Structures are given as C-alpha cells and as structure tokens.
Amino acid sequence: MRRSLRLTVGATVAVVLLALLIPLAVLVRSYALEDRLSRAALEVQATESVVSGQAQDMGAVAHYLDRINEANPGIITTVYYPPSTEHPDGLIVGPDATAEDGRIREARRTGQARIDDVDGGAEFLVPVSLGGVNARPENTPVVRVQVYEESFPSPVHRAWLILGLLGLVVFAAAMLLADRLGRSFVQPIRSLAQRAQELGTGGPLPEITVEGPQEVAELGAALNRLVVRIEGLLEREREGVADLSHRLRTPITALRLGVDGLRDGTERERLSTDLDRLQAMVDDVVREARRGQREGLIAAADAVAAVRDRCAFWEPLAEDQRRAFLVETAPAPVLVAVSAEDVAAMVDVLLDNVFSHTPDGAGITVALTARPGGGAVLVVADDGPGFPADVDVSARGASGAGSTGLGLSIVSRTAAASGGSVTIDRSGRPGARVRVELGPPQ
Secondary structure, X not given: OHHHHHHHHHHHHHHHHHHHHHHHHHHHHHHHHHHHHHHHHHHHHHHHHHHHHOOOOHHHHHHHHXXXXXHOOOEEEEEEEOOOOOOOOOEEEOOOOOOOOHHHHHHHHXXXXXXXXXXXXXXXXXXXXXXXXXXXXXXXXXXXXXXXXXXXXXHHHXXXXXXXXXXXXXXXXXXXXXXXXXXXXXXXXXXXXXXXXXHHOOOOOOOOOOOOOHHHHHHHHHHHHHHHHHXXXXXXXXXXXXXXXXXXHHHHHHHHHHHHOOOOHHHHHHXXXXXXXXXXXXXXXXXXXXXXXXXXXXXXXXXXXXXXXXXXXXXXXXXXXXXXEEEEEOOOOOEEOOOHHHHHHHHHHHHHHHHHHOOOOOOEEEEEEEOOOOOEEEEEEEOOOOOOOOOOHHHOOOOOOOOOOXXXXXXXXXXXXXXXXXXXXXXXXXXXXXXXXXXXXX
16 A cells, blocks of 8 residues: 555656646747847847948958857857959858858848748848948848857756756655655554454454554454454354363263173174274364364464474384384474474374384384475375275374274365375385475465
C-alpha cells in the first residue's frame, strides 16, 4: 500500500510538472526571442540613421557595425550597397559577407521593409532612402539584421535549468509527503498484522489494541471478537478430547480385565492382540485430536534436533543387533511445518519398520538435508530384503505389539500436513528406502 501510494503520487506529480514546465519553458523561449526581436528592431532604426547620414563614409558605417555586432551576440547587422562605378558588384559592409539574394533585391526595388523567418530565428530587411539624386531604387542600400537564438549558456538556458531544479524540488517534496502519509496509513495495519501473527504462537491469545484510522480500529475490534470465539472453540476442544479419552479407555480397560480372566489361553491371546490393536488406534485418534493443543495454530520444529534425538534413542538397539547405524544431518537447524513430537513419531515408525522387518546385522542409514525452497528431506534406508511387491507398505509396521495398520500411513499423513510427500523405493534392489519431504513453516 505504501509503495502503491508513492508510485501513484509520483506519477501524478510528474505528469502535472511536465504539463506545467514544458509549456512554461516554451513560453520563456518565446519571450526571449520576442525581446531579441524588439532590440533588433531598435538596432535597425539606429543603423538606418547611420547609413543615411554617412552615405559616403563607408569607414564610419563599418566602425559602427563592428561595435553593435560585438555588443549584441546573436544579432548580426549587415549593410548591402548597390553596384556603383567604384564597386561594380556592390559592396557588403558587416560581418556577414553572404551575397545578395532575391529578397534583398526585392526590398531594394520596392523600397518596402520586410521580416522573414529563417532557420533558428528571423531576418529584417530595411531599404534606406538616401534622398536627393541618390533616391532612385537602384541606389538604395539595404540593412539586413539577422536574429538567432543565443548559444549555450544563455539566459534562456539558465531559466530552463532553474525550472528543472524547481520541478525536482517539488517532486522530491511530494514523494516525501506521500511516504509520510503512506507510513501513517500502513503503520497501524502492520502493527495489527504483527499482533494477529501472535495468535498462532500458542499460549494465551492476546487482546488486540490498534490505534489509527477508524477502519483499522474496526478491523482490530473484529479480530478481538474472533479471538474470543477461538478461545471458546479451543476450550470446547480440550474438554471434548479429555472426555473422548476417558470414554474410550475406560471400556477398553474393562475388556482387558475380562480377557485376562479367560481360561482358554488361545482365545485370551487372540483377544489381547485385538485389544492391543484397538488401544493403539484409540491412542492415535486421541493424539490427532490433541494436535491443535500440542502444535498451536502454526506448527514448527527443528527437524535436525528431533531426528538426532530419536536416532540416539534407537542407537543402543542397533549396537545390540550388530547393525551399522549411520546418521547424517544438516549442520544447521532446519525448520519444518511439523511439531517436534510428530517428527519424533515419524522417525520411530520408520526405524521400527527396519528393526522389525530386517534381519539382525542389516545396516541402517538415516540422512536429513535441507530441501531447496525450505523444509527438509528425510531418507531412511536399510540393507534388508526391501519391500515385497505384494505388500501394502502404507499399512506396514508400527510401534508397540503387533500391527495396527497405521505404520507408514502416519508418516504419509504427517508429510502431507506439512505440504510434503512420501516416496518409497520399489526398484527391487536390495534394501528398502523411504524418502520423506517436509514443507517449511508458513
């Protein structure tokens, strides 16, 4: 929002300044040219007086032209005398020795002054009547005054520079004002966002107090009402989970006591196995129901610490069974969108599969690396017989007594909840290999 406001104000001010400064610069240039033309007209009149008064003194006329041309850069005054006995081709007095053209001859013939636009300026042509016997048109000298734009640097260029600097100052002031206004708008919203992010960190939900525009304050009040509703829902969830655990485990305990009292050993063992499976399923249901209490609204954990901790737990068993147990983890913490307890449970399932379904002495490799783009990649491989082609690996292996049908489904569900996936090697090569990708916390 702050950046958008700056861009909008910057574009608007730039368009307004261009619409104002460009015509103003053209107007300044036009005024400067008009001023030069006015001065040139005065010089034409003065030169006409000198030429008519010094008709026979060409040196005095040349001296006068040198002086006024030097004093007025960009204004060139020249006098064209007609052909005479002394100057059969005519005489040009002044710095511009360009030969006569049709316009000069036309002005001499008609005796009328004229002004023409030329490249870069204007040109005055004024015939000078000498009077007496020299009053005939063919004896009339013509004064030509050429007015050009001044070369850089000139007052016009300095005026343009001042206008450009003024535009830059106005633009910078407008951008600074837009940034301050944008900050006054964005800061309350940013504060509100920071307070809202605290809702997912666990612990008591804070009351949000926001100062700023009325709309932002109303949004903060709405979030406070939402916080109250969330607290009520969490409290109901805690009560429901506690009641569920009590309701399910009490009858299971009663059934176990009844099974233990059976005289038939075969039947007692079969029912005990079924109760163990039921107990594991109930524990998994309760564990999933308590996920919100355990993780909070946003789950996050250091996968490196969790994997190292669980591998240290399983390492003594690997030594007892003479297994090579290699653990490789990233050197720095790697955050994943899973709680530490879920990472530990996932590692327990994968390692329990290896210990339960591979012979003693089969090596185990556990590798954890950072995933490009965030998250982690966990690979558990063994030197056992591998996964049979006709076995549903998603229901294979579990902690505890017997198979509960959970197994790798727990791993798959945990990976999917974090935004990752599970890949199982079915290539038929010796050993099994499970690759688990865990997504980064949001």
